[in-house]
Amino acid sequence: MDNQHLSALLEQMTLEEKIAQMLQLVVSYFVGSEEDGRITGPMESLGITEETVNQVGSILGLGGAAKVIQVQQTHLKNDRLGIPMIFMADIIHGYKTIFPIPLAIGCSWDQELAEQSAAIAAKESAVSGLHVTFAPMVDLVRDARWGRVMESTGEDPYLNSLFARAFVRGFQGEDLTNDVSRVAACVKHFAAYGAGEGGREYNTVDLSERQLREYYLPAYKAALDEGCELVMTSFNTVHGSPATGNRALMRDLLRTEWGFDGVLISDWGAVIELIAHGVAEDEAEAAYLAVQAGVDIEMMTSCYVKHLPELVRKGKINESLIDEAVLRILNLKNNLGLFENPFRGADPEAEREIVYCDEHRAVSRELASNSCVLPLQPEQRIALIGPFAHSKDILGPWSWMGAEEDITPLDTAIQAIIPPANMLIAEGSDIDTITEKQWQEAIEIARKSDVIVLALGESSHMSGEGGSRADIALPEAQLQLITHLRTLDKPMVAILFNGRPLDLHGVHDQVDAVLEAWFPGSEGACAITDILYGEVNPSGRLSMSFPYAVGQVPVYYNHYNTGRPKKESEPDNRYASKYLDIPNEPLFPFGYGLSYTEFKYGEMMLSEEVITSDCSLQITTTITNTGKREGEEVVQLYIRDISGEVVRPMKELKSFSKVLLQPGESKKVSFTVTEEQLRYHHSDLSYSSDAGEFAVFIGSNSRDVVERRFRLLK
Known part of the structure; x- marks a missing residue:
């Protein structure tokens, strides 16, 4: 359908029909029974009529090809103009085949695998009837207390931007209209949702415009530059105004400055929450603020359908605003090919063959293996103890269609490759409780073994949305378990299942090895077994720092210096920026991770010591595998502007290269640095570089680097 036909369709719609297109409801409003698909549900709670439901533009949270086809058929019969609905859902890290949580995917530093995981999630979603996924979440996060760190790829704007692009490519492909195995992506949460005060969910965000543009906006922009079809508003304030009613953010920045003309959707209930924020007196004012800001779809509240018609008729809102929003929604439906094929890729027979197939699970296993981070080298003979020894709670939050009955737990995965007599198993403790019987059983079997492997962590409910924690250590019960087992003086390996960086005191200082497995997804236990x-x-390399203690949080590698920085040469200087009781540095820094082999870095060579905007700098080093195993090193390049117009970070990741080396093999690794990579937002928000001195660092993580200097002339 071309633009002329879309405009003609819009002209046929009544005001109420237009505004109904701007409402999104959950499945309970549509599916009364699987037999007839009648419209039922708690319509009274939103104050809407069956007629409004018949005209709704999109539906949230229904998956399964047969059900989607049934509901769409019923809707097309009831909608006067036969406009199809869009089916949307939160496909965050997999549909039925669950991949590691996005934070773990970030630790893979592998854009190709990330893109492949999104393409598989799209394929399974599309054949099951879905059209849009509310992903990727690209919020930059620096506070491990926030539960939704598991949904982000970490603390670095450059790395987050690369993954944002990879996920969008994977979800949408190259031809969304004709490739029915893809779904439209919705980048979220716009903007700066990951910067909530105190790491608390839905909390206030207060950033300078410079901070916002320098660190928090780049990943959203990268997703949109990759062609992302939708944007979701965030729950938080931005410059004192809630994002969902923030005209400066949505109209001026997103629409005008960035040129985004796709669909802007609120997060769940965010329009009516403008009242609780204190910027709207009632639902009518909330609807006014949101539509003026440019929000096209209101998710799961009814401020639009109840109040926009009256606001238009009274002249408080120009109907052209409604037309703009509805035309964007119709255009999205057209981009998805729904007018020609309202059932799009939904196919019950193909669904049975494609969803959770062996090919998809193999990719999940590979990505889980690449996402695990190893701070120490573990032993390989085990006695398995801990609440995750037999747990199937390894999918993580947002694994909507993932089924625990399909999951292989860790003990079963290990028993599949070793003689049963070689492994003893005990629960040891629950997630947050321990009994004398449990730890005594654990000690009894540990005495009979050579090596203890502890399967520890958070339950999936302890992270994700609404999962903020003030204390991010392991629950005390599991720390007690470690203490009891430590008395045996046997080698201990800890495998951690979690959705955030943890305070690892009581773990890393008590055990001999730690494997950070995160919530590794459908094939996680098998991937961990492969590593063990x-x-x-x-x-894997960390894409988010692990704090030494929660009191450091937020802690991140690309921090500013101070006028009184802590100096190694003056450890007793009280009047420096430091803690009296803990180090300034995180326990494990950004980019950190070890291997079963070791790598040696050669001398860093610079092609020039002075560059201009017309020439680039070539940086080379040689990496050697000095161990006895094949291994892959993530060579990382950082830059620091020594003296800027405003304070600049101590380091900024600018590039990296994954290098696979055989034992004894050496490879030259080269990077190119241009003047463009040295630009940043100045105090007047202009974006440019400064002439002067720069430090360039190469290393295996943000801490362990070698340094050289060069100058930029302008």
Whole structure:
């Protein structure tokens, strides 16, 4: 359908029909029974009529090809103009085949695998009838207390931007209209949702415009530059105004400055929450603020359908605003090919063959292996103890269609490759409780073994949305378990299942090895087994720092210096920027991770010591695998502007390269640095570089680097 036909369709719609297109409801409003698909549900709670439901533009949270086809058929019969609905859902890290949580995917530093995981999620979603996923979440996060760190790819704007692009490519492909195995992506949460005060969900965000543009906006922009079809508003304030009613953010920045003309959707209930924020007196004012800001779809509240018609008729809102929003919604439906094929890729027979197939699970296993981070080298003979020894709660939050009955737990995965007599299993403790019987059983079997492997962590409910925690250590019960087992003086390996960086005191200082597995997804237990028994050499590197203690949080590598920085040469200087009781540095820094082999870095060579905007700098070093195993190193390049117009970070990631090396093999690694990479937002928000001195660093993480200097002339 071309633009002329879309405009003609819009002209046929009544005001109420237009505004109904701007409402999104959950499945309970549509599916009364699987037999007839009648419209039922709690319509009274939103104050809407069956007629409004018949005209709704999109539906949230229904998956399954047969059900989607049934509901769409019923809707097309009831809608006067036969306008199809869009089916949307939160497909965050997989549909039925669950991949590691996005924070773990970030630790893979592997854009190709990230894109492949999104393409598989799209394929399974599309054949099951879905059209839009509310992903990727690209919020930059620096506070591990926030539960939704698990949904982000970490603390670095450059790395987050690369993953944002990869996920969008994977979800949408190259031809969304004709490729029915893809779905439209919705980048979220716009903007700066990850900067909530105190790491508390839905909390206030107060950033300078410079901070916002320098660190928090780049990943959203990268997703949109990749062609992302939708944007979701965030729950938080931006410059004192809630994002969902923030005209400066949505109209001026997103629409005008960035040129985004796709669909802007609120998060769940965010329009009516403008009242609780204190910027709207009632639902009518909330609707006014949101539509003026440019929000096209209101998710799961009814301020629009109840109040926009009257606001238009009274002349408080120009109907052209409604037309703009509805035309964007119709255009999205057209881009998805729904007018020609309202059932799009939904196919019950193909669904049975594609969803959770062996091919998809194999990719999940590979990505899980690449996402695990190894701070120490573990032993390989085990006695398995801990609440995750037999747990199937390894999918993580947002694994909407993932089924625990399909999951292989860790003990079963290990028993599949070793003689049963070689492993003893005990629960040891629950997630947050421990009994004397539990730890005594654990000690009894530990005495009979050579090596203890502890399967520890958070339950999936302890992170994700609404999962903020003030204390991010392991629950005390699990720390007690470690203490009891430590008395045996046997080698101990800890495998951690969690959705956030943890305070690892009581773990890393008590055990001999730690494997950070995150919530690794459908094939996570098998991937961990591959690593434990040496079939896979881990190559994951942290995309978010692990704090030394929660009191450091937020802690991140690309911080500013101060006028009184802590100096190694003056450890007793009280009047420096430091803590009296803990280090300034995180326990494990951004980019950190080890391997079953070791790598040696050669001298860093610079092609020039002075560059201009017309020439680039070539940086080379040689990496050697000095161990006995094949391994993959993530070579990281950082830059610091020594003296800027405003304070600049101590380091900024500018590039990286994954290098696979055989034992004894050496490879030259080269990077190119241009003047464009040295630009930043100045105090007047202009974006440019400064002439002067720069430090360039190469290393295996943000801490362990070698340094050289060069100058930029302008």
